[in-house]
Amino acid sequence: MVTYVIRRLLYSIVVLFAASVLVFWGLSLVTSPIGFLRMQPNISEQTIQNIVERKHLDEPIYVRYGYWIKDVVTNKFGTETVSDQPIWPDLKRAMGHTLQLIIAAELLAILLAVGIGVYSALRQYSVFDYTATTFSFVGLAIPVFWLALMLQILFVNIYLWFDVRIFYVANLNSVDPGSGIHFFLDRAQHLALPILVLMVASVAQYSRFMRASMLEVVNADYVRTARAKGLEERRVVMKHAFRNALIPLVTIVALNFGGLMGGAVVTETVFALDGMGLFFITRLNAGDPYPVMAFLMVTAVFVIVFNLIADLAYGWLDPRVRLD
Amino acid sequence: MTENVSSADRLPGERDGVRVAPGAGAGTPPSATPVAAGHPAVSSDLELSYESGLEVEARSQWAYARMRFFRHKLAVASLIVLIILSLVAIFADQVAPHAYDEFDFEHIVAPPTLDGWHLFGTDELGRDYLSRVIYGLRTSLWVAFFVATLATVIGTVVGAIAGYYGGVTDNALMRLVDLVLVMPLLAVLLVLSAYLGQGKPVRVGLIVALLIWVNLARIVRGVFLSLREKEFVEAAKAAGAGDLRIMFRHMLPSTIGPIMVTMTLLIAFAILLEAALSFLGFGVQPPTPALGKLIADGQVQGFAAWWLVTFPGLVIVIVALAVNFIGDGLRDALDPQQRLRA
Numbered sequence: 001m002v003t004y005v006i007r008r009l010l011y012s013i014v015v016l017f018a019a020s021v022l023v024f025w026g027l028s029l030v031t032s033p034i035g036f037l038r039m040q041p042n043i044s045e046q047t048i049q050n051i052v053e054r055k056h057l058d059e060p061i062y063v064r065y066g067y068w069i070k071d072v073v074t075n076k077f078g079t080e081t082v083s084d085q086p087i088w089p090d091l092k093r094a095m096g097h098t099l100q101l102i103i104a105a106e107l108l109a110i111l112l113a114v115g116i117g118v119y120s121a122l123r124q125y126s127v128f129d130y131t132a133t134t135f136s137f138v139g140l141a142i143p144v145f146w147l148a149l150m151l152q153i154l155f156v157n158i159y160l161w162f163d164v165r166i167f168y169v170a171n172l173n174s175v176d177p178g179s180g181i182h183f184f185l186d187r188a189q190h191l192a193l194p195i196l197v198l199m200v201a202s203v204a205q206y207s208r209f210m211r212a213s214m215l216e217v218v219n220a221d222y223v224r225t226a227r228a229k230g231l232e233e234r235r236v237v238m239k240h241a242f243r244n245a246l247i248p249l250v251t252i253v254a255l256n257f258g259g260l261m262g263g264a265v266v267t268e269t270v271f272a273l274d275g276m277g278l279f280f281i282t283r284l285n286a287g288d289p290y291p292v293m294a295f296l297m298v299t300a301v302f303v304i305v306f307n308l309i310a311d312l313a314y315g316w317l318d319p320r321v322r323l324d
Numbered sequence: 325m326t327e328n329v330s331s332a333d334r335l336p337g338e339r340d341g342v343r344v345a346p347g348a349g350a351g352t353p354p355s356a357t358p359v360a361a362g363h364p365a366v367s368s369d370l371e372l373s374y375e376s377g378l379e380v381e382a383r384s385q386w387a388y389a390r391m392r393f394f395r396h397k398l399a400v401a402s403l404i405v406l407i408i409l410s411l412v413a414i415f416a417d418q419v420a421p422h423a424y425d426e427f428d429f430e431h432i433v434a435p436p437t438l439d440g441w442h443l444f445g446t447d448e449l450g451r452d453y454l455s456r457v458i459y460g461l462r463t464s465l466w467v468a469f470f471v472a473t474l475a476t477v478i479g480t481v482v483g484a485i486a487g488y489y490g491g492v493t494d495n496a497l498m499r500l501v502d503l504v505l506v507m508p509l510l511a512v513l514l515v516l517s518a519y520l521g522q523g524k525p526v527r528v529g530l531i532v533a534l535l536i537w538v539n540l541a542r543i544v545r546g547v548f549l550s551l552r553e554k555e556f557v558e559a560a561k562a563a564g565a566g567d568l569r570i571m572f573r574h575m576l577p578s579t580i581g582p583i584m585v586t587m588t589l590l591i592a593f594a595i596l597l598e599a600a601l602s603f604l605g606f607g608v609q610p611p612t613p614a615l616g617k618l619i620a621d622g623q624v625q626g627f628a629a630w631w632l633v634t635f636p637g638l639v640i641v642i643v644a645l646a647v648n649f650i651g652d653g654l655r656d657a658l659d660p661q662q663r664l665r666a
Contacts, residue, residue, distance in 0.1 A: 015499075015502060015503065015506055018499075018503055019503060019506050019507065022503065022507070023507075026515075027515065027519075030515075030516070030519035030520055031519055137645060137648055137649065137652075138641070138645060140644075140648060141592065141596075141640075141641050141644035141645035141648055142641050142644075143596050143599045143600060143603075143616070143619075143637060143640050143641070143644075144600070145599075145600060145603045145604075145616075145619070146599075146619055146633070146637035146640065146641070149619065149623055149633050149637070150633065150634065150637065152627065153627050153630050153633060153634075156627040157627060157628075157630075160627075259508060259509075261508070262508030262510070262511045265510050265511060265514070265604075266510070266600055266603070266604065269604065280511055280514075281514070281604065284514060284515065284518050285518075292515060295511065296507065296508070296511060296512070296515070299507075299508040299511060300506050300507060300508070303505075303506050303507075303508065304506055307506075
């Protein structure tokens with residue numbers, strides 16, 4: 001086990017390094033920071049020269065990569081190209097907001113999906129099962145941004161017609177959110193719709209997964225044994241079947257969670273939430289490669305870490321999986 | 325579908341499909357037994373049959389697959405819907421009531437109306453949204469099929485090579501796959517399209533395809549790894565067939581089930597991805613209409629002009645849903661083993 005963890009850690013570091021090479025080389029090949037500078041309005045040749053000097057833009061690419069890595073490690077991703085503003089504070093703040101959003105969305109999605117999946121499996125081919133299946137198919141076919149827009153239209157029109165504000169449709173806070181419980185409620189009213197949007201795809205995916213996993217377990221020999229020795233049905237389901245059926249879900253949730261850090265781009269853009277996705281889109285539109293690289297590296301770290309967690313959790317929860 | 329139901333469904337049929345072919349030696353590859361060759365555990369009776377020199381008739385396998393597919397009513401209905409929508413898209417010039425860039429200054433941002441046949445309403449330039457949606461559907465469907473085909477080819481070739489050769493080649497290719505999977509897909513897509521691929525549908529399609537072949541490669545690799553040890557591969561080798569011939573003539577037919585299923589799901593995935601890209605402004609560029617872009621344009625008109633957002637989105641949902649149902653039906657038909665897992 002320990003050897004496995006160490007090997008897996010080392011491998012993750014190698015992947016991370018490869019990802020950093022890929023990100024830097026890739027972006028450096030398709031962008032040109034100097035060209036980007038020349039496109040800026042109101043910037044003198046002298047300023048450009050200074051920036052080129054400061055960012056070592058005239059060096060060959062592998063030297064620039066070295067400087068960049070040094071910046072990433074010692075200087076928290078360094079600064080933006082033109083303004084020389086540090087990247088990290090913005091990114092850190094955005095990361096906090098995105099985490100609030102996806103932790104809430106994923107927790108609710110897991111609770112709901114586990115319930116739906118287990119019930120569908122226990123009542124296979126019932127009306128409930130078919131309805132749940134249909135909903136999950138629809139949930140996976142709805143474009144995230146469209147769902148977000150439709151909800152916005154719905155709640156804006158409710159506000160216009162009935163003068164009732166149920167949820168806000170943009171931003172993280174009101175201008176004056178108050179403090180304590182008021183702040184929390186205000187935040188909840190702002191995040192409710194984005195959470196709902198993120199939940200739809202997750203619930204659709206997890207509930208299908210949970211149903212399949214539960215079906216597999218319910219038909220397993222040890223569950224039959226449990227029934228045969230006269231355990232009451234509730235104990236069979238909860239103690240024997242359910243707990244084992246949860247194991248595969250852990251993996252898929254962990255993988256998904258890692259991906260969502262960089263994957264809530266669309267939702268955050270539509271709802272104008274100051275999160276990672278919006279950070280990324282605005283910087284990408286501005287054309288400055290350095291913040292974009294920072295974003296890609298941070299999301300890659302999240303995916304790698306959660307891959308690692310998924311693997312380790314699987315081995316830990318399921319003794320049949322031998323990690324060596 | 326449970327294991328019991330599906331095997332009970334299949335067994336009598338396949339026994340009928342097994343034809344005794346006297347004299348069919350070990351050198352004859354069981355060319356079209358995707359289920360049996362890929363997943364020996366499920367159809368042990370078929371396994372037995374070709375070990376003892378029986379051959380499964382090629383066509384009957386497809387006949388049974390077709391039968392299983394047509395039993396999936398939602399899949400059949402979806403197929404009909406998709407065919408109709410494709411025809412509408414292909415014959416957009418004939419079907420659309422207006423040209424997609426035709427102005428109607430009598431109706432500016434008009435809700436759906438029979439007046440002038442603006443069934444989906446009009447936008448801020450008085451352009452008919454039904455027509456724009458039809459042309460947008462053409463672009464989006466085209467991109468989706470292009471992406472799925474290209475990604476399938478890349479994924480199959482990479483997976484086949486990795487699975488067949490194993491060892492260092494396999495390791496290198498799978499680490500490449502790991503690397504692609506580590507990068508956040510949408511973000512990388514956005515970066516690449518921002519700098520390389522904006523504009524023409526072909527470029528958008530190329531970039532999407534270059535990033536979504538990885539899952540298929542993994543699936544194909546898995547099947548090839550298990551096929552590699554089969555007797556018919558050994559036999560083909562003994563008969564002097566080259567690597568390429570073994571891979572693509574002998575092993576590939578046994579992989580066609582999972583490939584077709586995955587390709588179908590890739591189409592749906594590509595539609596949603598392209599829509600998201602276009603919506604964010606990094607996909608197909610005007611004047612070519614694409615469904616995601618239409619939604620983005622409609623959004624600009626504000627929350628009162630609900631039809632500009634609703635209709636293009638509904639079309640995307642219908643297409644993606646239909647494609648997913650077809651994929652589900654195909655999985656029932658071609659890849660029952662995977663069905664048990666999913």
